Structures are given as C-alpha cells and as structure tokens.
Amino acid sequence: MKNKQIRKIIHTTVILLSFFYGVKTQAQKQVDNSNIEQAMIKALEWQEAHPIFALAPTDWTNGAYYIGVTRAHQTTKNPIFLAALKTMGYTNDWKPLYRTHHADDIAISYTYLYANSTRKNLVDLAPTKEFLDTHLFEPNEWNNGSEKNAEQKILWWWCDALFMAPPVITLYTKQTGEQKYLDAMHKYYMETYNLLYDKEEQLFARDTRYQWGVNKKDLKEPNGKKIFWARGNGWVLGGLALILSDMPEDYEHRNFYVNLYKKMAARIKGLQQEDGLWRTSLLSPESFNHGEVSASGFYTFALTWGINNGLLNKAEYTPAVTKAWQALAACQHENGMVGWVQDIGADPQPATADSWQNYGTGAFLLAGSEILKLK
C-alpha cells in the first residue's frame, strides 16, 4: 500500500470522526453569533455551577458577574440568563450587602433593577432604595472625610467604585424618575474624577496610593512608569458604558461622561497588545506579559458598546474589538470556565490559564453581549 493510499484512509477516517464526534475544522471555528452566544451560555453554566464570593453572594464580585448576566439577557433574550438572575435575586431577598458607606455593596442592585423591568411583583426594590438613601444622603466616615486612612477621604475613593455604584444610581433614576439620585451620583463622580484621573495619561489611578507627588514615596513599575491597573481602568470604562446606556440624552452633565468615555476609549485602544488582550499593568505590559480577562473583557464591552452606539468610529475600532473577542474566547476552557482572570486585588498581578473568578465571567459576558450586536 502506498503512502497516498494510507493518507487517503486516514483522511477518510478523520472525516468519519468529524461526523461522529463533531470535530471542528478551522473554518468551522470562525466566530459567528451562534458561537458567541454558545460561549456565553457555557460561561454562565460553569459559573452557576461554581458559585463564589468574597464576603457574601451579594458582594461586588457577584455584582459584576450578574451585571454581565443581565446584559447577556438584554441582548440575547435567552431565558437561561434571566432564570439565573432571578434565582440569585430571589435567594438573596433582593437585598444589597450591608455596608451602606461602601459602593461595592450596591453593585448587585443593578441586576435587581433589571429584573424588576421584566415582571411586576417580582422584585422588592425597598432595600435598594434604603441603601441608596443612606449611601448618598447620610453622612459616613468616607463621604464626610472623617476616615483616618489617608486615601479614603471621599465616598468613592478608589476607581473601582465608579463601576459599582454610578450605573445602579443612573438606572434607579431612569426607572423612578427621581433626579436627585442622578445628581448625587454626578457630585460624587466628579470628586473621584478630580482626585484620581490622570489627565496626562488619560487613565485613573486605582487610589491615591498609586499617585505621584502625593505620598512619602512614589510607587513605580520596574520600568519607571506609573502604576495603572488594567482592571481598575476596566471598572471605570465599563462603568461609563453602563452609565451612558441609561443616562438621559438631555442630562446637563452627559457631555462630561461622553467626553471622558471617548478619551479613555482612545487611550485604552492604544494600549491593546498584539494578541488582542491587555496586560494587568497598562504601562508596564512586560511585567506580566499575558492577557488578563477581567480588564480585557470590560474594555471589549465598553469599546464595542461605543461602536454600537455611535460614539466610536466603527471602521477604526471594530478590528480591535473583534481581535479582542477572539482572544477572550480562547481563554475559555472546554468546560466553559473563563480563565486568565486576575484574583481580587488593587494593583497589577499575574493570572494563569486556570485562575477564575465570577467577575471575570461577568466581564466575558459583558463583552459578548455587545460583540453580538456588532453589525
């Protein structure tokens, strides 16, 4: 038997195998919308089977995850997402976590507000309102500056907070029509912006510990540059897309958010790496030279949202987000688990193929929910 014959037999066998076991050729692996939704469903299924939290199931980690679930449902209308969301909310009595001075603890309410829009008499929004009233309108050690820690002198003193609270507040005003919440949001947002936004770099410091000229000693990357944390800026940029989704077109301060969004979007696009993903340290990508999924997911979500909503140039940004999604999808394991997620932290640290967190899955779902809308 000649080599040609052997090759033919093996070829026939492989085709048979493809038929029996669904082996996909490269051509079949091309991203299409059905593949994206399937990847999102697998991510959800794995995450639902692996519940995790830091302090409680209503903490920010689950908040970020279920915000991803929320947007996944908004885009796909697939009941698998809404079912998971309702089960979570019902189980938690539609309550935020208890620390009313802490933006982290209200993030989950974004998902309750969405669930509330799907059915009457389903969601109890009283705990959300109570939290917001206390958080925004009652004095606490952060919003009145009485906290001893030097970096915690404003309500939202760390940039992650701009994802945790402002989108909830914006959506709350949208649903209730009560302007005072949105105005309070803007007031506190400006405090954070004024404190942490680095106009030169067009990025946010995670908190004042990472700023220069503020502390006893300036923290630097090995290459001498400032420390800008990818996920920290992911919280901000992703948060802006959420805020702008619900902020009235005629809100007097809307332009501030639009402009901030556009500037950051351009800056972040410029920091994307060759493989389509971002590194945990934005200005020192060589520190941990691998893609990180939570930051990259938030960026992909936010940039694609900008394309889909006419804020970013489609021709310019589409290749970047398409490449990013392909790279994100490659970080998902066969069983649905989304890997390469940096653990809980406050500054750039490495991740691995096996490091997962619910908020990483959330970022993945957020990204997919906008990629699906790309035309």
Add this chain to the structure above:
Amino acid sequence: MKNKQIRKIIHTTVILLSFFYGVKTQAQKQVDNSNIEQAMIKALEWQEAHPIFALAPTDWTNGAYYIGVTRAHQTTKNPIFLAALKTMGYTNDWKPLYRTHHADDIAISYTYLYANSTRKNLVDLAPTKEFLDTHLFEPNEWNNGSEKNAEQKILWWWCDALFMAPPVITLYTKQTGEQKYLDAMHKYYMETYNLLYDKEEQLFARDTRYQWGVNKKDLKEPNGKKIFWARGNGWVLGGLALILSDMPEDYEHRNFYVNLYKKMAARIKGLQQEDGLWRTSLLSPESFNHGEVSASGFYTFALTWGINNGLLNKAEYTPAVTKAWQALAACQHENGMVGWVQDIGADPQPATADSWQNYGTGAFLLAGSEILKLK
C-alpha cells in the same frame, strides 16, 4: 488497495471507536428501562443545574416540575430524585407560595406531602394546611364571585387549576384522613367541570374566553374550529391520574373522575399525531405542526397510568404511549435538556427544539415514571 479493503479498515476502525468512545449502534439505542431511567436522570440533572421560575421557586412551574421528580422517585427509588426534592423543599421552608386564593400556589405542596411520607420530622406541613384551610374554606374574590373579570367567577376558573390543587388536596386527605378537604375538592372540581368541560368535544376550554356563545365574539382557529389548548387539557388529564392515584376506592364520587378520565383518555388518544406527539392546538394541529412536549408528556403519563392501573385497555393503548415516549425521548438534547416545550401561556403557541421550561421537564419525568412500569 481495493474498495473492499478500505471498507474493512474503516469498519475495523469504527469498531475500535465504538469500544473506546461508547458509540451506540441503532440496535443498542432501543428503548429499555435502563435507558428510560438514564434519560430521566439526565433531565433532572440538567433542570437542577438550570433553576427557573416565573414568580418564585414555589410557583406552579416548579410545582409541576417537582411533581415529576416525585413520581420519578416513587417509581425508581433512585435517591437522586429524592435528594433534589428534599433540597428544594428544605430551601423553601416547605412553604407554598403566598396567594391563598390561587390554585397555582399550592401545587408545590404535592411534593412536600410525598417527602413527608419518606421520613419523620423532615417536613413541616403546617404551611400547607394553612393554605388549604384558607383556599377552600375562607371567602375570596374568586370563590365568592366578587371578582370583576368575567372569566374569573369561580375558584378554579381556568382548567390548569385542576392539576394544581386537586391532587394536593386528595393526597392531603389520604395522609390525614380528613374527609372535608376531599369533599371541598369535589365541590370546586364540579364547578370547573360544569363551567369549562365541552361535552361534545370531550375536552376542556382553557377558560370561558375560549368558549363559544359566551363572549361578544367567538374565538376560532384558522380552520374555524374551537380553540382547545393541548397543555390545558394536559393539566386536566394528568391531574386526573394524580387524583385517582390517591382517591379512596370507595369514595362516593370516584366514579365521576374515573368516567371523566376514560372519556378524555379516549379523546386524547384520537388526537395523537403520526409522530407520536400532540400539537399545541388540539383541533388545529396544522397551526403549529410540531410536537409539544409539556402537553405530550402529561398525556403520555396519564394514558400510561391508565394502562398500568387497569383503567385503559392495554393492547389498545400501549402502542400509542410507546410511540409517544420514543418521540418525547427524541426531544431531549444530548446534555439532558428537554426541548420543544411551549412557553408560559393560555392558548396554543409554537415551541422550538430549544424552548425549555421546568414544567416541561416535569411532564417528561411524569411520562417516564409510568412508562417504566409498563409490562
């Protein structure tokens, strides 16, 4: 190398593959009891991993699902079913849902009563008793006719209710010996029968909106016939099998239920389609010409129960239910998900291979639980 040789090699390879990967030939795929139980387990596992509800985990959707789980355990004694049932009941504090005038909200208690029969000090039946006492013996806008909606003038004004409440009540009387519950059940059952049963068609109208000569305008199928909803009649016929399972042989009104069951069984058998399944519109199968799993599951359960309990002619009905089960089993996805389930509604609507609901899984489990007993 000749074609014969190639075929031989491929054949050998496929046999090798069968050995390594468990490929089943057609012959092996024949339905046997082990396959049925495996299909039921897979359905349970998928559904447990995808909790869903309309209003709360104790609503009728979960009620119908867990009634399926209950009967699956009763037949198989496989602890996987009882474990799921106990976990659900414990998590819900063995409570029905809160709307005491609404038959939907007591369906779940059927499963609590069963769990109670498996172990002492496990189940708190007080909330079930309290619901039933209020539902049956206290006035409300439905049972006293004060409701404004014209179609809601009796307690069980929609035919689905005959699945939701009567089996629970019958089982409650069986366990407690308190006759007054069963008598109240019969009183309300007769009201519904008298209102909604179409003697000519031997089917139930879903509610008075679908009856002719009652409303301003008669609702009709495109073919001019009355609208008889498959699932609506599935609730009634499935409910009758449950009721008769627990109703004392010497109950004075038992014959009424036996006769109604037999008439409907014959009628439903006659409406089965070539593929073994029923369409969502019983008299207009061409409207949505595909099998629907929730109705078909309830029918298969009820008809097979009748064979197993000597109410239906075995030789006549067995081919119908065997064919129905084969067709139901083919609606289950590889991952265990039961598809082709019509969404929540009140009249015939289409389903798809991907449309699933917990009550569809419940109907599937009910069907399997009786098919397993066929001799």
Add this chain to the structure above:
Amino acid sequence: MKNKQIRKIIHTTVILLSFFYGVKTQAQKQVDNSNIEQAMIKALEWQEAHPIFALAPTDWTNGAYYIGVTRAHQTTKNPIFLAALKTMGYTNDWKPLYRTHHADDIAISYTYLYANSTRKNLVDLAPTKEFLDTHLFEPNEWNNGSEKNAEQKILWWWCDALFMAPPVITLYTKQTGEQKYLDAMHKYYMETYNLLYDKEEQLFARDTRYQWGVNKKDLKEPNGKKIFWARGNGWVLGGLALILSDMPEDYEHRNFYVNLYKKMAARIKGLQQEDGLWRTSLLSPESFNHGEVSASGFYTFALTWGINNGLLNKAEYTPAVTKAWQALAACQHENGMVGWVQDIGADPQPATADSWQNYGTGAFLLAGSEILKLK
C-alpha cells in the same frame, strides 16, 4: 494489503485519535498529583451538583462531606473548594443542626471554623459556641444517663460520634484557646473508649448492641466472628487524624490519642484486602466481598496522614495507601460521581458501583488531600 499494513493503519489512527480526543495510554494513567487533584475536583463538582442530606443540609452527612472539602482546600489551596465551602456555610447561616445533645449535629462546624480562619467577618461562630456549650456542659438524656434505650447511656454512645464532635471541639480550643472544651472532649472521649473499644480486636464496636456478653443474645457474623463495621471504625480512625492535627503537642492526654491511633492504624492496615480496599464487615470480608469507599476513604486518609506526620513508618505504610488510593480512584465514575458507598446505616451492608452519598465523597476528598502530600 497485508495484515501488517492494516495494523499500521489502525495504529496510526489510534495515535491520531489519542491526539484529538485525549485518550490516555496506561502509562499516562499513572497516578500523579495533577490527576489526584483533578479527581478531587470532579468529585466535588459532581457532589455540588447533587446536594443530598438525611435531615437537613447541616446534618452529619454534609458535615463529613464538607470536612473533606475543607481538607482538600487546606492541601491544594484551589479556590474551587473554598468557594463551595463558603457557599454552603453562608446558605446555612453558619449554624449547626438543632439537636444539641447529638454529636452528629455539630460535625458541620468543623468547616465553619476552617472558613473562619480564611477571612475576618465572614463566619458567625456564635451558633457553634452555643451548641458546644449546651452539648458539653448542660445535662441531657444521654450525658446524664436518663435515656431509656439501653445502648444510649453516655453522650457519645456510638463510635461514629468520635468523628462528629471531637475534631470540632479540638479545633475550637485551638482557635479560641479555651482549654475547657478540649478537657470536656477528653472526658467524653474516654467514656466512649472505655465502653466500645475492644482491646483484644483493637477495633470499636459500633455501639453496645454489637458487643458480646452484654445483651440477651450476641450478634455474630455468619463466620461466627464479632461484627466490626468498617465505616464505624473509619469514623474513629479518621477522627483521630483530625483530632491529632489540631491537638496541642503538649496536651497532657495527647499520648492516649497517639497510641490509640497507632494501634488502630496497624490493625486496619492488616485488614486491607488484596484489591487495596476494605470490606464493610472487617472480620467477615466474605460477607460482602467488594471494596466500600466511605470506610476505605477514611482509612486511606488516616493512614496517609500518619505517614505524612511521622507517626507511621513510611516504607511500611506507603505501599498500602498508594494501592488504596488507586482502588478508590477506580470507584469514581467518569462524570465524577464516587460510587461503592454504603448507604446510611449502623452495621455492614453491601454497596454497589452506583451507590453514592455525600459522606462517601467526603471520605474520597479526605483521602486525596493526604495522598497529595505523600513525598
């Protein structure tokens, strides 16, 4: 084409298959630490997807399971174990079960104490303290001998109790520094030891019903020997490893536990069967001549712990535990389910490949958690 050619083609095909589908050759199947951790993860995932309990999710069955989860996390630091543990504890409000006279109902608190060591403000230990205070220092029908059942005349009247309560109490003293709990543990432990330990056989009777010369009639195995239940002794030996893990090196009674541990370890090693596993009846292995996973898991855990901690001779015991682990691993199904677990009981009964229980998974995880540390 010659046979040699055909063999070559098939060989090539199988290699191709191995490449595509991850078929493992025997060589690859050798136990390494990565395989062990993967097997443990699969066991956890299957068990989390199949919650089960006897009386409540905080009962001893889940207690034993989550003690396995706890030690799995302690060894691997894999967050998948801690996430499951925290979710369980949070869901149960960090409460033990309610029967404060019953050692079974405090077993779960071992896992709460561990969770407490991982993060501040996460665990509420008040219910655990309250249970222990009542259990150890308040009179009840067992500890004061007022119980009517003849075999229930001491607090821990059945040998299983030595796994359920003493490790919790030892760990509680370790974390709080309150010596009185450990002293009370020792007092009650000695009562059980004095009542149930058979010095001749160096095994524990499950309770006085299985002792000779105590009851009206002596219970015997078909071969005329005493009934020593494998799992019962697994509770004791596994419990000893847990107790010794946390008991201060200078505790005045520590030697008693070390000596008891060593004696039982030697005895149990001698009762291991050819296949590496133990039978449900230790002195009548022919009664049900197959390995049982809960007992074998506890033994493997305890013996390996002894090797790892210098209490047992490494050269002598390592082959036994390695063989045991290989056999345990073979009892796990492809889907992760751990089979061959004897059901809830009090004496030797058979198991099957399909019989599973959460405590069996717990024993499997305990075994793996120490096997991973073997050097």
